[in-house]
Amino acid sequence: MGFFLEHREAIFIVILSIFLGIEVISHVPAILHTPLMSGANAIHGVVIIGAIIVMGHADTTGSMILGFIAVILGTLNVVGGFVVTDRMLEMFKKKK
Amino acid sequence: MNEIYQFPYGISILEVTYVVASVLFIFGLKMLSHPLTARRGNILAAFGMCFAIVATILFHKKDGAPIGNIPWILAAIVIGTIIGLIIARKVKMTAMPQLVSFFNGMGGAAAALISMMEFPHVSPELIAEHGMANGHVLAILLGLMIGTVSWAGSMIAFGKLDGWIGDLRVKAMKYVNLTILAGLIGLIVFIMTRDVKASAELTPYIYIMFAIAVIYGVLFVMPIGGADMPVVISLLNSFTGVAAAMGGFLYNNQAMLTGGILVGSAGTILTVLMCRAMNRSLLNVIVGVFGGGGTSNIETGGSVKEITLSDAAVLLSYSKKVVIVPGYGLAVAQAQHICHELDKLLEEKGVEVKYAIHPVAGRMPGHMNVLLAEADVPYEQLIESDAINPDLPNTDVLVVIGANDVVNPAAEDDPSSPIYGMPIVKARDAKNIIVMKRGMGKGYAAIENMLFYNDKTRMLFGDAKTTLQNLVIEVKSL
Numbered sequence: 001m002g003f004f005l006e007h008r009e010a011i012f013i014v015i016l017s018i019f020l021g022i023e024v025i026s027h028v029p030a031i032l033h034t035p036l037m038s039g040a041n042a043i044h045g046v047v048i049i050g051a052i053i054v055m056g057h058a059d060t061t062g063s064m065i066l067g068f069i070a071v072i073l074g075t076l077n078v079v080g081g082f083v084v085t086d087r088m089l090e091m092f093k094k095k096k
Numbered sequence: 097m098n099e100i101y102q103f104p105y106g107i108s109i110l111e112v113t114y115v116v117a118s119v120l121f122i123f124g125l126k127m128l129s130h131p132l133t134a135r136r137g138n139i140l141a142a143f144g145m146c147f148a149i150v151a152t153i154l155f156h157k158k159d160g161a162p163i164g165n166i167p168w169i170l171a172a173i174v175i176g177t178i179i180g181l182i183i184a185r186k187v188k189m190t191a192m193p194q195l196v197s198f199f200n201g202m203g204g205a206a207a208a209l210i211s212m213m214e215f216p217h218v219s220p221e222l223i224a225e226h227g228m229a230n231g232h233v234l235a236i237l238l239g240l241m242i243g244t245v246s247w248a249g250s251m252i253a254f255g256k257l258d259g260w261i262g263d264l265r266v267k268a269m270k271y272v273n274l275t276i277l278a279g280l281i282g283l284i285v286f287i288m289t290r291d292v293k294a295s296a297e298l299t300p301y302i303y304i305m306f307a308i309a310v311i312y313g314v315l316f317v318m319p320i321g322g323a324d325m326p327v328v329i330s331l332l333n334s335f336t337g338v339a340a341a342m343g344g345f346l347y348n349n350q351a352m353l354t355g356g357i358l359v360g361s362a363g364t365i366l367t368v369l370m371c372r373a374m375n376r377s378l379l380n381v382i383v384g385v386f387g388g389g390g391t392s393n394i395e396t397g398g399s400v401k402e403i404t405l406s407d408a409a410v411l412l413s414y415s416k417k418v419v420i421v422p423g424y425g426l427a428v429a430q431a432q433h434i435c436h437e438l439d440k441l442l443e444e445k446g447v448e449v450k451y452a453i454h455p456v457a458g459r460m461p462g463h464m465n466v467l468l469a470e471a472d473v474p475y476e477q478l479i480e481s482d483a484i485n486p487d488l489p490n491t492d493v494l495v496v497i498g499a500n501d502v503v504n505p506a507a508e509d510d511p512s513s514p515i516y517g518m519p520i521v522k523a524r525d526a527k528n529i530i531v532m533k534r535g536m537g538k539g540y541a542a543i544e545n546m547l548f549y550n551d552k553t554r555m556l557f558g559d560a561k562t563t564l565q566n567l568v569i570e571v572k573s574l
Binding site for chain 2 (some may be wrong): 033052077
């Protein structure tokens with residue numbers, strides 16, 4: 001119970017975000033499914049923030065190495081995700 | 097949180113930035129769902145991500161200590177950016193699904209690593225007060241489990257789509273997978289009920305859990321055939337979102353929470369929509385055995401009839417209405433440009449050419465749209481299968497290029513077929529059907545396709561690109 005009281009703000013955010021995610025995606029034409037999936041893929045790269053926090057407080061060599069890898073992987077997710085999405089959408093734009 | 101960098105009334109710059117980033121994510125996703133604003137939406141979300149990252153490095157504090165090791169963090173970001181840019185730019189459009197799967201796996205792995213590093217550092221006060229059974233530990237364990245499954249699964253999906261990992265289908269797999277899943281949950285319960293002073297004492301169990309989660313991720317994706325791959329990638333995508341959100345709980349970080357959960361829920365809905373389109377239940381996906389293997393009780397009857405290139409060229413040139421049904425074969429052969437050339441040629445001759453786009457044709461939803469957009473095929477020519485079906489009886493020639501399951505009439509006729517109930521392009525309603533195919537091999541779902549034996553069907557065997565090139569030459573010479 002303590003957990004829920006302590007994190008009631010976070011739980012509030014979670015519930016709202018769930019509905020928001022459903023609402024946002026339910027009007028997407030099939031033609032944009034692949035770019036959308038790719039864009040969503042880039043957004044969960046937000047996990048990089050966690051990697052930065054861990055890395056920023058790492059004190060042992062082991063955790064430094066793991067943190068370093070985590071930040072690289074997170075960056076890959078973010079950069080790769082957004083660039084690939086942009087590449088896909090660029091092709092949509094070319095023609096009218 | 098931050099005493100120094102505060103606006104009046106105790107609102108920190110970091111929190112404000114996170115709110116801004118979350119809003120940009122939401123707007124980004126929203127704009128991504130309209131063709132005109134999609135590109136700006138993506139860039140907007142990318143800006144949100146940059147804000148969140150920079151603000152975290154500058155302003156984040158844990159128990160009063162700012163972020164350290166900044167040179168290393170920046171070095172890692174630079175390395176990741178360079179590798180990411182190279183991969184993302186070099187890969188061909190046909191390999192997009194693999195790429196999304198690959199980057200998704202990276203995110204999952206990052207989430208799993210975070211959990212692994214945080215586990216030994218759960219504060220002793222928290223454990224003294226609540227024991228191991230607290231929300232903090234649960235978030236770490238779930239983050240590890242979901243992140244790892246997503247990583248391992250994505251790598252297998254990547255390998256399968258790239259063609260260097262085959263399918264593995266064993267009936268018992270379902271039970272094996274369920275057992276492993278139960279084992280993972282059991283392990284979480286086990287860890288959370290231990291009576292220890294410090295979480296570090298339980299670290300070995302974390303590695304066991306990681307290993308089991310890897311096995312589960314691998315076994316989860318191994319039996320799934322390519323026709324169902326879109327569903328799996330979408331599902332794994334939402335997994336990673338949830339794993340990222342676990343990090344949000346861990347650090348009380350709003351940006352991670354909103355970003356992760358948004359993707360988690362949006363990805364789940366997309367998965368459900370896709371499952372529904374293919375008449376599968378989500379439970380079957382999670383348990384891990386589906387796709388192919390089903391035995392059809394319709395005998396394969398008759399023989400297939402071939403058509404020569406010149407006959408096909410004549411048939412197409414003197415038609416009024418032609419509908420092209422593209423599939424994965426078109427993508428593999430990289431034949432989208434030559435295909436568009438053919439359709440332009442026919443249009444010059446006064447033939448009306450449309451494309452029938454099945455939502456799950458190819459390896460991802462919308463795969464065909466991306467592919468044909470690359471070849472500059474105008475939007476107006478791409479019609480979704482539901483919209484074009486009523487029009488098919490008036491269609492003179494329907495050309496199937498490298499598609500199979502999405503035109504298989506078994507989805508309507510044969511209740512025992514694994515694809516029964518899946519909406520299809522009703523190809524057999526057309527007056528004539530030309531099927532371009534490499535050989536008589538079965539489609540990805542590995543089921544016989546009666547359309548090929550239909551009286552109205554003519555086969556044109558060969559690689560889609562070569563066949564189309566020859567066909568263009570024939571049409572030109574008429």
